[in-house]
Amino acid sequence: MTTHKVMLLPGDGIGPEIMAEVRRVMGWIEGAYGVSFDVSEGLIGGCSYEKFGHPLTDDTLAQAKASDAIVMGCVGGPQWDGKTDYDKRPEAGLLRLRKDLDLFANLRPAMCFDALADASSLKREYVAGLDILFVRELAGGVYFGEPRGIEDLPGGGRVGINTQRYTDQEIIRIARVAFEMARKRNGLVHSAEKANVMESGLLWREEVTKLHAAEYSDVKLEHILADNCAMQLVKNPKQFDVILTDNLFGDLLSDAAAMLTGSLGMLPSASLGSGGPGLYEPVHGSAPDIAGQGIANPIAAILSFAMALRYSLDMGDAADKVEAAVSKALDSARTGDIWADGFEKVGTTGMGDAILKTLG
Numbered sequence: 001m002t003t004h005k006v007m008l009l010p011g012d013g014i015g016p017e018i019m020a021e022v023r024r025v026m027g028w029i030e031g032a033y034g035v036s037f038d039v040s041e042g043l044i045g046g047c048s049y050e051k052f053g054h055p056l057t058d059d060t061l062a063q064a065k066a067s068d069a070i071v072m073g074c075v076g077g078p079q080w081d082g083k084t085d086y087d088k089r090p091e092a093g094l095l096r097l098r099k100d101l102d103l104f105a106n107l108r109p110a111m112c113f114d115a116l117a118d119a120s121s122l123k124r125e126y127v128a129g130l131d132i133l134f135v136r137e138l139a140g141g142v143y144f145g146e147p148r149g150i151e152d153l154p155g156g157g158r159v160g161i162n163t164q165r166y167t168d169q170e171i172i173r174i175a176r177v178a179f180e181m182a183r184k185r186n187g188l189v190h191s192a193e194k195a196n197v198m199e200s201g202l203l204w205r206e207e208v209t210k211l212h213a214a215e216y217s218d219v220k221l222e223h224i225l226a227d228n229c230a231m232q233l234v235k236n237p238k239q240f241d242v243i244l245t246d247n248l249f250g251d252l253l254s255d256a257a258a259m260l261t262g263s264l265g266m267l268p269s270a271s272l273g274s275g276g277p278g279l280y281e282p283v284h285g286s287a288p289d290i291a292g293q294g295i296a297n298p299i300a301a302i303l304s305f306a307m308a309l310r311y312s313l314d315m316g317d318a319a320d321k322v323e324a325a326v327s328k329a330l331d332s333a334r335t336g337d338i339w340a341d342g343f344e345k346v347g348t349t350g351m352g353d354a355i356l357k358t359l360g
């Protein structure tokens with residue numbers, strides 16, 4: 001029997017609630033596909049900080065590296081918001097995990113399930129059939145650039161510093177992922193930056209243009225300024241196929257796209273490097289406003305696990321099956337974030353029940 005080593009990192013807030021549903025889906029896959037998941041569970045984020053004084057310990061990192069796939073919930077919460085030491089904040093645990101594993105390619109599909117075309121804040125005709133793939137650079141840019149910090153100014157007052165920094169090689173490797181993905185989809189890449197005001201954006205545009213001309217001229221490439229991209233996502237989202245962008249803009253644009261699909265609770269992601277385990281996590285955060293109430297939508301987490309099946313565990317059929325089950329379950333059951341008249345309103349476990357029932 002094939003055994004896959006999977007590390008689960010539920011994290012903070014709604015993390016443990018949604019990951020419990022992922023575990024149930026994993027159990028179903030084991031039974032249906034005759035595989036075994038060798039599961040280890042670790043701490044990341046605020047819960048790790050409380051226990052070990054650090055949001056990601058060396059030990060947990062080593063275990064994560066030794067697994068075939070890592071499935072994470074989410075980190076953070078208001079109890080740690082006052083922390084000015086950024087190395088100790090919950091989010092730093094996640095950034096360390098991404099950086100240490102060199103997970104530079106963050107795939108964030110924003111798809112509107114048919115059943116949810118009326119759950120978006122945009123009218124049905126703008127979102128029905130929507131299928132965008134964000135390819136976000138994840139291991140560089142302003143979240144990691146040096147220098148950074150808050151410093152006193154000589155004449156009084158303070159300055160906050162973060163640095164946007166991209167090398168040509170960092171740009172080329174993520175652009176390659178976007179072009180390869182577009183080849184398997186509808187052959188169109190929008191590359192979003194701010195070449196009009198940032199040198200890093202200009203280098204981004206030049207390198208993407210060169211790579212396109214040299215190796216991917218069969219793919220259609222459009223350059224778009226990131227602020228216009230935000231506007232176009234709301235104006236006419238179906239014009240997009242693949243959106244290639246940096247760490248910061250990708251973070252913002254994919255959250256905005258979440259509402260096109262009905263809820264932030266719907267968006268999964270895969271973070272891939274060059275060879276090691278992938279990291280699979282929902283796009284959303286720890287949702288402190290609803291944590292502990294059993295009402296969070298577990299679908300983003302379950303779809304993230306489906307991406308793990310597809311990209312790390314060589315189980316594409318099982319991934320298709322889980323995605324189809326989610327789509328069908330939405331015909332009857334809905335968590336509060338996507339609920340509408342005529343549907344049964346369920347909590348986190350109820351949504352898991354509906355998906356498992358559909359899986360059979």
Ligand SMILES: NC(=O)C1=CN([C@@H]2O[C@H](COP(=O)(O)OP(=O)(O)OC[C@H]3O[C@@H](n4cnc5c(N)ncnc54)[C@H](O)[C@@H]3O)[C@@H](O)[C@H]2O)C=CC1
Pocket residue numbers: 014073074075076077078091094264265266281282283284285286287288289290295296297298300337
């Ligand atoms: N990858 C991660 O772990 C991320 C962590 N965060 C952290 O999460 C904390 C909260 O950040 P927020 O800005 O509030 O963003 P958030 O994504 O946690 O929540 C934004 C809104 O979406 C709702 N929401 C999110 N996920 C949901 C789900 N599965 N089901 C139903 N509703 C859902 C929340 O209730 C809230 O109203 C912060 O500490 C932040 O740093 C934020 C984004 C990503």
Ligand SMILES: CC(C)CC(=O)C(=O)O
Pocket residue numbers: 091094095251283
């Ligand atoms: C480190 C994360 C909290 C940043 C984020 O919001 C994300 O990657 O989606």
Ligand SMILES: [Mg+2]
Pocket residue numbers: 251252255283
């Ligand atoms: Mg984000």
